[in-house]
Amino acid sequence: MRLSRFMLPTLKENPAEASIVSHRLMLRAGMVRQHASGIYNWLPLGLKVLRRIETIVREEQDRTGALEILMPTIQSAEPWKESGRYDDYGKEMLRIVDRHEVDLLYGPTHEEVVTDIFRKNVGSYKSLPMNMYQIQWKFRDEVRPRFGVMRGREFLMKDAYSFDTSYEAAKHAYNKMFVAYLRTYERMGLKAIPMAADTGPIGGKLSHEFIILAETGESAVYCHKGLLEKPVPKDVDYDADLQPIIDDWTSLYAATDEMHVEGHGVPEGDLVSARGIEVGHIFHFGTKYSDPMGATVTLPDGTNAPVYMGSYGIGVSRLAGAIIEASHDDNGIIWPKEVAPFAAGLVNLKSGNAETDAVCADIYDRFLAHGSEVLYDDTDERAGAKFANMDLIGLPWQIIVGPKGVAKGLVELKNRATGERDELSLDAALQKVLG
């Protein structure tokens, strides 16, 4: 992409409305703009990041055998009346009445809709286990939308729903999501801590929040430092018994403010006390919706039984902010490679100069040929401004092309995370970025 053809409304000054670093940087880097309170436009740079986060989430869900579907944002109130949540949900639900006086709502979550799909389309134990997921916009009329996309009213969530014939089978479905979540966050360069969460009146122990540490997090977190060092499972066989992995991860102490207790047994030197951002939540709730909504399956003995269900959320749009909270410096964002909007930035120090223009055009084409994309600053801004902009938007590498280097057959390669700069041949530089 040529910067002269792109839309990148960067800001030099910190916007007054942004109180935390990710919100400031998302506005300054021209990623998002607020449309209305808690409702955002995703501009080209921001949307690229959002799509890359989605891709990682989707790949790790698919790996578990979950099936991607897409449910509507606007839902009928009917199934919510059946489950009893139409009255219980409260003011966070945006209710809509259409021209025929039919009650609709903008979905804050999709348990009712997915249970309705299940009861109308799946009838036998032979179809189970089953997990259906989607990546879809939600609306919750939050009392205090804040921190930009981190607590919006409209936000993008990955929500998965599992269906099983027994508690034991449902627990395996839960364990699969647990492991998939660890892998998903790691691929984004994040260390997520699974933390036992309140299951409310349903009881049972199968509820975990996934929290990443960040100074600006909304929740207080206490955990054993071992959780931050634990390697995430590689090459997982999702059909195998995952319980040992779960037991290993949940044996170390982790608690939020309310659950933090005296006598937790962690030696002072091993206890991390920090702030955290919730980036995911997994939850087993048994027959809470299948019972009232009549979602049953026929068992091998011919009887009918309600299905055991769980739901599993990841805050996709919140993650764009959370990753920045975890990875930035005074000059701007530092994108982990896997979610970066472009593989590299290309800075032409002398746009209009025949030699530097030709080298830049060559680099540009070689990225495309490789199936990758570079953001080429082909504008006639001064060098200082180009560098500041590149640092702000945080692409992992900057390839800097000036007349002096070109005369020697060299370009400069800057690593955004370390600040290291090297003079290299073009081939060596491309090898480092693309190789």
Ligand code: ATP
């Ligand atoms: P929170 O306690 O932060 O309000 P929640 O318990 O309401 O979260 P869930 O219903 O479990 O959240 O939703 C799944 C995920 O969706 C959360 O873990 C979070 O990452 C994300 N999420 C929830 N509410 C918002 C919001 N208002 N803006 C952006 N992301 C959100």
Ligand code: MG
């Ligand atoms: Mg909430």
